[in-house]
Amino acid sequence: MKKTGWKCLSIFLFLMVLVSGLTGCGKNADEVADRMEKIVTGNNPLEVKTVSQDKYAYNTLPDNTKLVYDEILYAIMHREEKVQIATTDVDEMELAYLAVRCDYCNLFWLKQFSYVTYNRGDEITAIMVTPEYSMSKEEQKKTQKQIDEEADRMLADAPTDGTDYDKALYVFEKLITEVDYVDDSADNQNIISVFLNHETICQGYAYATQYLLEKLGISCTTVLGNVSDGPHAWNLAKLDGDYYYIDTTWGNSQYLSRQDEQKENVVSKYIDYNYFGASTADIMQSHTADERISLPECIATADNYYVHEGRYITEWNPETIGAIFAQAYQNGENMVQVKFASTDLYEQAMQYFVEEYGIAKFCPGLSSFRYMEDIDSCVLFIVF
Numbered sequence: 001m002k003k004t005g006w007k008c009l010s011i012f013l014f015l016m017v018l019v020s021g022l023t024g025c026g027k028n029a030d031e032v033a034d035r036m037e038k039i040v041t042g043n044n045p046l047e048v049k050t051v052s053q054d055k056y057a058y059n060t061l062p063d064n065t066k067l068v069y070d071e072i073l074y075a076i077m078h079r080e081e082k083v084q085i086a087t088t089d090v091d092e093m094e095l096a097y098l099a100v101r102c103d104y105c106n107l108f109w110l111k112q113f114s115y116v117t118y119n120r121g122d123e124i125t126a127i128m129v130t131p132e133y134s135m136s137k138e139e140q141k142k143t144q145k146q147i148d149e150e151a152d153r154m155l156a157d158a159p160t161d162g163t164d165y166d167k168a169l170y171v172f173e174k175l176i177t178e179v180d181y182v183d184d185s186a187d188n189q190n191i192i193s194v195f196l197n198h199e200t201i202c203q204g205y206a207y208a209t210q211y212l213l214e215k216l217g218i219s220c221t222t223v224l225g226n227v228s229d230g231p232h233a234w235n236l237a238k239l240d241g242d243y244y245y246i247d248t249t250w251g252n253s254q255y256l257s258r259q260d261e262q263k264e265n266v267v268s269k270y271i272d273y274n275y276f277g278a279s280t281a282d283i284m285q286s287h288t289a290d291e292r293i294s295l296p297e298c299i300a301t302a303d304n305y306y307v308h309e310g311r312y313i314t315e316w317n318p319e320t321i322g323a324i325f326a327q328a329y330q331n332g333e334n335m336v337q338v339k340f341a342s343t344d345l346y347e348q349a350m351q352y353f354v355e356e357y358g359i360a361k362f363c364p365g366l367s368s369f370r371y372m373e374d375i376d377s378c379v380l381f382i383v384f
Contacts, residue, residue: 029107029144033077047086048074056221056236057099060294068096076100076107076131083131088124090117095292102221102293105207105214106147108190109133109140143192150195151212154178158216164239165303167216169276172248175208176271181254202249206233209248213237225289234275234287242300245283247275273337274377277304285376306339306379314341316348322362325353329363329384339379346378353380 032051048070052058058069068087075083087093093115111134118126135143154174159166178198182188185199193200194208206222213220219238223245226232234247249255253270274282280298289295306312311324321338328336340346352358354371359382363369372381 029077029109029140032073032104047071052103054219055103056219057102057293061096061099065092065096065099068093069099072097072129073100073104075129076110076113079109079131079133079137081130081132082128084126084128088117088127090115090124090127093127093129098224098290098292102224105210105222106144106191108143108147108187108192109135143196147191147195151215154195155212155215160216164218164237165277165308167218168213168237168239168246168303169305171209171212171216172246172251172276173271175205175212175248176252176269179205179208179252180269181205181249181252201255202233205248205252206235209235209246223287223289223293223295225287227287232287234283236295236298239277239303242303243296243298244300244303245275245278245280245287245298247278247283247287250275270335270381273305274339274374274379277308279304282377306337311336311338312341313338313345313349316345318352318358321349321353322359325359325382326362328382329366333384335381335383337379337381339377341378343375343378346375346380349380353382 047067050058050066050070052066052069052073058066061069064087068085071083071085072093074080085093087096097113110131112132113129114132115127115129117124118128133140155171158170158174162170175194179194180199181201182199183201185193185201185204186197187193187204188199188201189203191204191207191211193204200208210220210222213235221236223234223236224231225234232249234245234249237244237246251272251274253272278298279301280295283298301307304312313321324338325336338349340349350373359369360366363384366384370383372383374381
C-alpha cells in the first residue's frame with residue numbers, strides 16, 4: 001500500500017496571495033487583538049508588543065523579523081487595510097508572514113494578503129502590506145461563534161484530564177472520523193471547511209488539528225512544505241514534553257483510497273496511525289518541510305501510536321504478535337495495525353500470520369479476514 005498521489009493544496013506568499021486559512025488558535029481574534037498594544041516609536045507608529053511568546057515559529061525568528069511578524073499579525077487582527085512594516089527586505093517580510101501562518105490557524109476572514117514595494121532607483125525604501133478580507137467584522141464574529149460552538153461539541157468527550165497523548169489521539173481520531181477529505185471542498189484552506197462544512201483537504205485538517213489541540217492546552221504549530229504531488233500541510237506538536245509530527249490528512253484513508261484499488265475490497269474509510277506521533281525520520285521519508293522555519297529533530301518514541309499502544313514489534317515472537325491480533329479481535333475492532341522494526345520482521349509476519357493463516361490460532365472462530373500491506377512503513381493491516 002504505497003502512499004502516492006495525495007492531492008493537497010497550501011497557500012504560499014507571492015505578490016498577490018490568496019489566503020483562506022490562519023487564525024488566533026486557542027483564543028479568538030478579538031482576544032488576541034485586544035492583547036496587542038501599539039507602541040509609537042519615531043517614524044514607525046505600528047510597532048507592537050508581542051503576544052506570541054509561546055508560539056513555535058515565532059521563536060525561530062531573529063529579533064528584527066519578530067517585529068515584522070508582530071506588525072503583520074497586528075494588521076490582520078485589527079483588520080487594517082494598508083500598513084507600512086518595519087523592513088525593506090521582501091524575503092524578511094515573507095518569512096515573517098510564513099511564521100504567522102504556521103502559528104495562527106484561524107484567520108478565516110483573511111481573503112488575500114498582498115504587498116507593494118516603494119523604490120528609489122533599485123533600492124526598496126518601504127514595503128506596504130495590504131490585507132483584504134472576505135467578510136465584515138460582524139460576519140467574522142458570527143462565524144467565529146459558529147466555529148467555537150462546533151469545536152466545543154467535538155471536544156465534549158475529550159479526555160481533558162488525560163495525558164497529551166490521550167488528548168492528541170482523541171483529536172486525530174475525531175477529525176478523521178467526522179471530517180471527509182474532499183478535493184474541491186469549499187473554504188478548504190481554512191477551518192470553516194472543517195467546523196462548518198465537515199469537508200476539507202490538508203490545509204484545513206492541519207489548522208483544525210492545531211485549533212483543537214491548543215484548546216486542550218497542547219502546543220502545536222502547522223508545518224508547510226511538500227509531498228510528492230505538491231504543497232502540503234501537517235503539524236508539529238509537543239506531547240508530554242517531546243516533539244512529534246501529526247499528519248491528520250494522511251491519517252485519513254480517503255485521500256489515499258481515491259487511487260487505491262484495494263478501497264472497495266477493504267474498508268471505505270479508516271484511520272492510518274502511521275501519521276500520529278511520527279519522528280523526523282518517519283515523516284521526512286515522504287514529506288519535505290519549508291526550510292525557512294527551523295524544525296526540531298523529533299527522536300522521541302513514547303507517544304508514537306504503535307509504541308504507546310504496544311503494537312511496535314522489534315523481535316520475532318509469534319505469541320506476542322498473535323496476542324495483539326487476539327485482543328483486537330476479542331474487543332470487536334474492525335481493523336488492527338501492527339508496525340515492525342524491520343523488513344525481515346514484517347515479511348516473517350506476513351508469511352506466518354497471512355500466507356500460512358497463523359492468525360486463526362489466536363482468533364478462534366475467525367473464518368476469513370482481509371489485509372493490506374504498507375511495505376514502505378513495515379505496517380501490516382488486518383481487517384476482521
